[in-house]
Amino acid sequence: MNVFVDGQYGTTGLLIHERLQARSDVQLLSIPEELKKDPEIRANVMNEADLVFLCLPDEAAREAVTLIRNLNTRVIDSSTAFRTDEAWTYGLPELSAGQRDKIAGAARVSVPGCHATAFILAINPLIQLGILPRDYPVDCSSLTGYSGGGKGLIAQYENGSGQQGKSISTPPLHYRLDLHHKHLPEMTKFAGLAYKPLFLPTVCDFYNGMVATIPMATRLLHHQPKLSEIHAALADYYDGERFVRVLPLEDTELLSSNALDPTRCNGTNQAEILVFGNDDQVVVACRLDNLGKGSSGAAIQCMNLMMGLDEGLGL
Ligand SMILES: NC(=O)C1=CN([C@@H]2O[C@H](COP(=O)(O)OP(=O)(O)OC[C@H]3O[C@@H](n4cnc5c(N)ncnc54)[C@H](OP(=O)(O)O)[C@@H]3O)[C@@H](O)[C@H]2O)C=CC1
Numbered sequence: 001m002n003v004f005v006d007g008q009y010g011t012t013g014l015l016i017h018e019r020l021q022a023r024s025d026v027q028l029l030s031i032p033e034e035l036k037k038d039p040e041i042r043a044n045v046m047n048e049a050d051l052v053f054l055c056l057p058d059e060a061a062r063e064a065v066t067l068i069r070n071l072n073t074r075v076i077d078s079s080t081a082f083r084t085d086e087a088w089t090y091g092l093p094e095l096s097a098g099q100r101d102k103i104a105g106a107a108r109v110s111v112p113g114c115h116a117t118a119f120i121l122a123i124n125p126l127i128q129l130g131i132l133p134r135d136y137p138v139d140c141s142s143l144t145g146y147s148g149g150g151k152g153l154i155a156q157y158e159n160g161s162g163q164q165g166k167s168i169s170t171p172p173l174h175y176r177l178d179l180h181h182k183h184l185p186e187m188t189k190f191a192g193l194a195y196k197p198l199f200l201p202t203v204c205d206f207y208n209g210m211v212a213t214i215p216m217a218t219r220l221l222h223h224q225p226k227l228s229e230i231h232a233a234l235a236d237y238y239d240g241e242r243f244v245r246v247l248p249l250e251d252t253e254l255l256s257s258n259a260l261d262p263t264r265c266n267g268t269n270q271a272e273i274l275v276f277g278n279d280d281q282v283v284v285a286c287r288l289d290n291l292g293k294g295s296s297g298a299a300i301q302c303m304n305l306m307m308g309l310d311e312g313l314g315l
């Protein structure tokens with residue numbers, strides 16, 4: 001199988017490229033870095049490929065799709081460009097019972113945003129199961145490592161040192177204070193909400209890792225569930241999932257000071273869901289690696305499904 005990673009020299013593309021290089025079932029097509037933005041060369045390579053990963057800024061991803069004329073070339077895009085486009089399939093296999101099959105049969109798959117993945121995994125089941133009302137005024141905070149901002153933000157944090165983890169000390173910074181984060185459309189659509197959530201992300205002084213938290217008052221939920229019932233509903237929904245794990249309630253109830261450490265899933269394709277609080281107020285949290293289940297890991301999981309392979313191959 002011929003695979004091309006457009007954007008292979010960027011943060012997400014590099015990780016996908018590295019993982020695929022180790023696989024004998026994939027022949028990686030490549031172009032030299034100095035020619036990486038040449039549309040003619042990219043078009044030739046893309047039309048030779050069975051599968052193309054786009055790991056580009058949104059505008060460049062839109063342009064890249066127009067260069068693909070081979071009807072047999074399948075595409076996995078990691079940008080925001082097509083996530084709520086009806087012609088594309090949302091690359092979150094754990095979304096619902098049928099989503100894995102939809103991805104497996106799709107020609108165009110859009111990989112979810114990192115914050116959106118954590119948010120949707122945490123609350124979509126509660127809406128589907130009739131626990132969280134669709135019109136609940138949902139509020140979400142999310143802590144992310146600075147690699148989520150790609151090469152540009154990494155350079156700012158690492159102060160030109162070019163060395164991962166060598167950032168100058170920067171306090172956690174909330175961003176998108178206009179509350180118009182680009183993940184809101186997919187968060188609303190795929191969580192099944194009637195209104196967009198209030199979403200406030202914070203970028204922190206660590207390279208990768210993420211945790212999103214969503215608080216809820218149980219008296220405003222359908223049937224006023226207890227903490228343990230919310231936990232049981234999520235654990236049951238994800239039972240048997242390989243890459244989404246609901247931590248046992250007894251682990252999270254104790255709430256050690258580092259229970260919500262955003263970096264604990266780093267280097268994996270795992271998402272972990274934590275449920276904590278009390279019977280009046282509950283927080284559902286989801287932790288993942290923004291460069292794993294939040295981007296390159298999820299992209300490879302989708303490729304495996306599209307190729308009819310074990311979805312965890314190489315992850
Ligand atoms: N980092 C993350 O955690 C996540 C990123 N994403 C998404 O994945 C995509 C890639 O992000 P990321 O890897 O972080 O970004 P980077 O900025 O790290 O990498 C993007 C790469 O694409 C190259 N590029 C830019 N324009 C073109 C073009 N017209 N033709 C070919 N190559 C081009 C860039 O080159 P140059 O630098 O020279 O311009 C760079 O090498 C984005 O859409 C991003 O939103 C999604 C989820 C998480």
Ligand SMILES: CC(=O)N[C@@H](CCC(=O)OP(=O)(O)O)C(=O)O
Nearest residue numbers: 078079080113114115148149203
């Ligand atoms: C720290 C930081 O800036 N993170 C990015 C999210 C990265 C991500 O999920 O990427 P895309 O949705 O762009 O694909 C942001 O919040 O815009």
